[in-house]
Amino acid sequence: MPKKSFAALIAAAALSACAPDNAAQNTASAGGAAQETKLLNVSYDVARDFYKDFNPLFVEEYKKRHDGAAVSVQQSHGGSSKQALAVANGLQADVVTMNQASDIDLLVKKGLVKADWQKAFPNNAVPFTSTTVFLVRKGNPKQIKDWGDLAGEGVKLVIANPKVTGNGRYTFLGAYGYGLKTNGGDDAKARGYVKKMLANVEVFENGGRAATTTFMQRNIGDVLVTFENEANLSAKQFGRGEVEIVYPKYSIRMDSPVAVVDSVADKRGTRAAATEYLNYLWSKPAQELGAKLYLRPADPQVLAAHAAELPPLETFNPNEVFGSWDEIMPKYFADGGVFDQLGTRK
Incomplete structure (x- = not known):
C-alpha cells in the first residue's frame, strides 16, 4: 500500500477532528443577506468518511427546501467516550452521532439531551448499524x-x-x-x-x-x-x-444512535436545522451513501439491494x-x- 495515499487520509482526518469554536452560530453577510446556519456534529472516530460525503448532500438539500438558505456543518471526530465527555464538558455540539447509546445517555444525565431522545427519530434514533x-x-x-x-x-x-x-x-x-x-x-x-x-x-x-x-x-x-x-x-x-x-x-x-443536543440547539436557535440534519440520515440518498460506505442502512430495501457488499x-x-x-x-x-x-x- 503506498504510504502517500493513506497519509493523505490521516491528514484529512486530523483536520476534520479540529472543529473550530462555533459560538457565533448565525452570521449575516454584508448588506443584510440571509443568515448562514452553522451546525457542529460531534461524532465517533471512524464515522468521518460517511459525514465527509453526507454533509454536502444535506447542504444542497437544505438550500432546495429553504429557498437557497445557507447551512454549513463542521465535524469533530475521536474516540466515542472522549467525544461524549467533550460535549459534557462544554464542546458546543448541535448534534451528536455516536456508536453506542451510553454516550448519549451521559449527555442526558448532564441535562444536555432530553431523556426521550430515542423517540425523536425512526428506529430508536439509529439510522445505521x-x-x-x-x-x-x-x-x-x-x-x-x-x-x-x-x-x-x-x-x-x-x-x-x-x-x-x-x-x-x-x-x-x-x-x-x-x-x-x-x-x-x-x-x-x-x-x-x-x-x-x-x-x-x-x-x-x-x-x-x-x-x-x-x-x-x-x-x-x-x-x-x-x-x-x-x-x-x-x-x-x-x-x-x-x-x-x-x-x-x-x-x-x-448501533449508531443520533441526537440533537437540546441545550445547545435551543440556546443557539439551531433546533430546526439540527433536527432536519439528523432526519435526512433516513433519506434514500443518505441510506444509499451509508451502504456504499459499508454501513448497514436502517432501510431494509436499501440493505437488501447491497447484500453482495453487506452479506447477511x-x-x-x-x-x-x-x-x-x-x-x-x-x-x-x-x-x-x-x-x-x-x-x-x-
Whole structure:
C-alpha cells in the first residue's frame, strides 16, 4: 500500500477532528443577506468518511427546501467516550452521532439531551448499524476464520481501547458473546477465552481510526479487529490487495444512535436545522451513501439491494446478552471492571 495515499487520509482526518469554536452560530453577510446556519456534529472516530460525503448532500438539500438558505456543518471526530465527555464538558455540539447509546445517555444525565431522545427519530434514533469483523494480512497467514482463532498462539492483535472507545467495547463484548455462545453460556469458560485473546493484543489504540493507522501504516499486528465499514474502507480503498476481510460466523451488532443536543440547539436557535440534519440520515440518498460506505442502512430495501457488499450475518444485540449500557459500563469497563481483570498481564 503506498504510504502517500493513506497519509493523505490521516491528514484529512486530523483536520476534520479540529472543529473550530462555533459560538457565533448565525452570521449575516454584508448588506443584510440571509443568515448562514452553522451546525457542529460531534461524532465517533471512524464515522468521518460517511459525514465527509453526507454533509454536502444535506447542504444542497437544505438550500432546495429553504429557498437557497445557507447551512454549513463542521465535524469533530475521536474516540466515542472522549467525544461524549467533550460535549459534557462544554464542546458546543448541535448534534451528536455516536456508536453506542451510553454516550448519549451521559449527555442526558448532564441535562444536555432530553431523556426521550430515542423517540425523536425512526428506529430508536439509529439510522445505521454495523458489526465487528477482522482485517488480516494478504493470504491470511495466521488462518484466522473466527473469534476463537484470535486467541491462538503467536497471533498479534490491534484493537481500539475498550476503556475509551465504542469500537473497542464492541470488540470486547463481541469476543465475550462468542465465548458464551461457544461454551453454552458458561461464564468462566467465556472469561478464559477472552483473557487469552486479550493477551494477544499488541496495541490498544485510542480510537478506531488510530487502530487502523497502526495496522495499515505502521504494519503492526496480524489482525485488526474493527467495524465492518472501517475494515472495508481499509481493504478496498487503501489496502490495495495487501489485506483481506474475515467475517466471523457470529458477531456483535453495533448501533449508531443520533441526537440533537437540546441545550445547545435551543440556546443557539439551531433546533430546526439540527433536527432536519439528523432526519435526512433516513433519506434514500443518505441510506444509499451509508451502504456504499459499508454501513448497514436502517432501510431494509436499501440493505437488501447491497447484500453482495453487506452479506447477511448472524449478530447479537449486546443489551440482550449483557444488560443495558447503564449496567454494562460499570461492570465491564469501569476501573477494576471485567475488562481490567481479564486484560491484566502477569
